[in-house]
Amino acid sequence: MSQQDPPLPAFGVVSGLEYQRAIADGVIPTQPFQTLLGFRLRSVDDDGVVVGDAFPRPEFANSAGRLHGGYLSALMDCATATAAHSRQPVGAGAPHIHASYRFLSSADHRAALVVTARPTHVGRSVVHAAVEIRTRAGKLIASGETVHKVRRIDAHRDAGTAAR
Template sequence: MERKRTIVWDDPQINKRDAVSALSGLDYLRAIKDGKISPPPVAKLIGYRIKEVEHGFAVFELDPGEHHYNPFATVHGGILSTLLDTAMTAAVLTTLPQNLTCSTVEVKVNFIKPVNAESKLLRCEARPIHIGRKLATVEGRIMNVNNELYAHGVSTCMIFKVE
């Protein structure tokens, strides 16, 4: 049986650049979480969402489904890598004042066990390790509701002014 999935998203340019420069990273993420700013299209495509954001801490959730599967009927590693990258970058962003943002320079992911639809809700928590003037390092973990570890990673983000 053929399956379909329809993705709908808002124009990613509307208010994004102004919001990024006018708000601290934490306030920007809170505005997305609270529905005041629409999430990026990739969040709609993959289906992750912000669960918690505080200074130096970010949590994103994902309900894994068969639309995330690779040819082996498990969630593709790229989906889990994207979830980790998103949460880790957000954790760095929560520490930045207005007019500064960040972007991933590199990411390393370790997959611990396979994920499938039966894995249920996944929670990705991330915390910075070090925040410098130009670079930040951060770590993240993907766990299920029973705190079983599925993947973990580390990342380096560059910090720069919003142009």
């Protein structure tokens, strides 16, 4: 980075929307856990609606070759966290405090998925979010809701942990 380049967006130092859009735009790297899952953030709109793509690997399948519920839960966790964080101002985060997921259909581990999450309530102390996972053809695989606790963060102290 040259002396004229602005600093990269950092969690808690810019708004949640700016941070999540920087990931979607490839300005900053995808979080390591999302990379492990094969989750790529495609977009985050002004209302916090998140769209991402998931590219599962065989390791995420059960013995029948269908995606494991733990993998689908992790995708929903990542998407709802992104949606909740995108509605936070500078210096605030919104980690999960509750999650409820439903598995409605099975999915083959070779099929790419579309994950969509949106905040359904944004308050001063909590954010609620809803999520769906669909096949590219539109078949609903899983859905759920989460609750996130809004908290102030010290971006410098929490740099490695606040983005969960």
